[in-house]
Amino acid sequence: MPPDVYLNLGHSNTHFPGLLPFLKHARRHFLPTTRNGHTPVYVLGNQSADLDSMISAIVYSYFFSRTDKDRRGYVPLVNLPDVPSGPELRRLRPEFACALEHSLSSPQSASAPVPEGKNADRDGIVKLLKEHIVTVADLRDALLSAADDEGNKGDGQNSKLELDCVLVDWNSLPHKASGRGKGSIDGLSDLATFSVTGCIDHHVDEGFVPPLGNLPEGNPRIIELGPGSCTSSVICEIQKRGLWPSLLALEAERRDDEDDHGDIQVAKLALAAILIDTTNLTAEGKVTDVDREAVSFLTERISLSSTPGAGKKWNRDSFFEHISYAKAHSLDWLTVEEILGRDYKDWVESTPSGEERAIGIASVVRPLEWIVSKANEEDDNKSKDQNLQPFLNKLKKFATGKHLDVASVMTAFTSEDANGDDAGRFARELLVWGLNGDSDAYTQKFMCAAKEQLDLQKWNGFPAEGSQEYTGDLFVWKQGNLAKSRKQVAPLLRESVKS
Ligand SMILES: [Mn+2]
Incomplete structure (x- = not known):
């Protein structure tokens, strides 16, 4: 040419x-x-x-x-x-x-x-x-x-x-x-x-x-x-x-x-x-x-x-x-770490006292349960109990690699399960994890601001008010407001650190 x-x-x-x-x-x-x-x-x-x-x-x-x-x-x-x-x-x-x-x-x-x-x-x-x-x-x-x-x-x-x-x-x-x-x-x-x-x-x-x-x-x-x-x-x-x-x-x-x-x-x-x-x-x-x-x-x-x-x-x-x-099957051949990095964005915000905090949000087109079971598979955990820990370990490793103070995972998917009421229905989940000592201040602030706007609901029996069982403050929700994607959630999360 x-x-x-x-x-x-x-x-x-x-x-x-x-x-x-x-x-x-x-x-x-x-x-x-x-x-x-x-x-x-x-x-x-x-x-x-x-x-x-x-x-x-x-x-x-x-x-x-x-x-x-x-x-x-x-x-x-x-x-x-x-x-x-x-x-x-x-x-x-x-x-x-x-x-x-x-x-x-x-x-x-x-x-x-x-x-x-x-x-x-x-x-x-x-x-x-x-x-x-x-x-x-x-x-x-x-x-x-x-x-x-x-x-x-x-x-x-x-x-x-x-x-x-x-x-x-x-x-x-x-x-x-x-x-x-x-x-x-x-x-x-x-x-x-x-x-x-x-x-x-x-x-x-x-x-x-x-x-x-x-x-x-x-x-x-x-x-x-x-x-x-x-x-x-x-x-x-x-x-x-x-x-x-x-x-x-x-x-x-x-x-x-x-x-x-x-x-x-x-x-x-x-x-x-x-x-x-x-x-x-x-x-x-x-x-x-x-x-x-x-x-x-x-x-x-x-x-x-x-x-x-x-x-x-x-x-x-x-x-x-x-x-x-x-697109839906694009995650099948990836590791959990690659899945988290697949559609990922981060931001650095200054707290009111002038310290910098990094927030990262991974978007995933499959449900959390799928990622959790994938993490169990990767760790060769063959027990039927799909526990959260292998996934959280990988998320923590990912977040540490990116120097994050707050790690978040947003899922958006259409259920492929032919059985059950949710079959073929679009759904969203939201995980927010404050990883540092002062993070509970802003994860709580985020929860107050976002709970209604995003219509956050209990996820699989996970405590809705955050779990201290893991280091930092971990929240996992079902997101009732399906219209709010990362474009709306990110400003809320960034604001809770800034203000
Ligand atoms: Mn775009």
């Missing part, structure tokens, strides 16, 4: 690469080049590296590269500091692999059953990931070996690289540097400092991203609570900016099928994130007009596509089912 195709050549005769050529180019040119001063703009999702974050970054990069007059290039960077692209990325993010596979496939194969079992040929997707996706771990490795190649010149050995990034699906960098909008991330904090040059997000504004007037001209600063999926906000912005040509414009330009095909693949990929985050537009309290409009725009693009047959047989529900299945 010659670099010229990445030029915005004007209004007529505009050629853009398809999704895979775009990603391949980004994967090949993701290193900052010091020689001509052209360093790419990294588009970075949040540290949970969930579908929404990864796909927001890809969709943003793909379309905003059409405005890239300086030819710097946009590189979607998967925020995983210790997972290189390839087999490990597939194992740890199978729903992304599934979404990518299904977005690229023809309508016929999109409705084929998901290959299962050990014998399923996974080499294809592993190779695809390796050649098209860049993670923070990949960037770190490449930067370190580039530094090795440069030799130990002595001069400026310790100076960090200055890089630009756009944040999607979050709006604050965890390692702050001096100056608003400057900071770094796990895995790169010793090598690079990022300046945030744009942001599209659907979380609470942390006030870290500089005001619009201080961002490079034309870059977005859209931080709006509401949409169930950040990808919806990205799509909305792309539409507003006219970066996705209308069907009429496409017809007038008679763009060839290949161009159109690339856009359809991106449309499907974007839908994967939005449908998962809104449970196929049915999630109570999560779906907004921004999501609905994005979904109708994207499905229209797919079904009205000019490529004969490309959209006709495409079925949104079955597409959703496939990715949803991959």
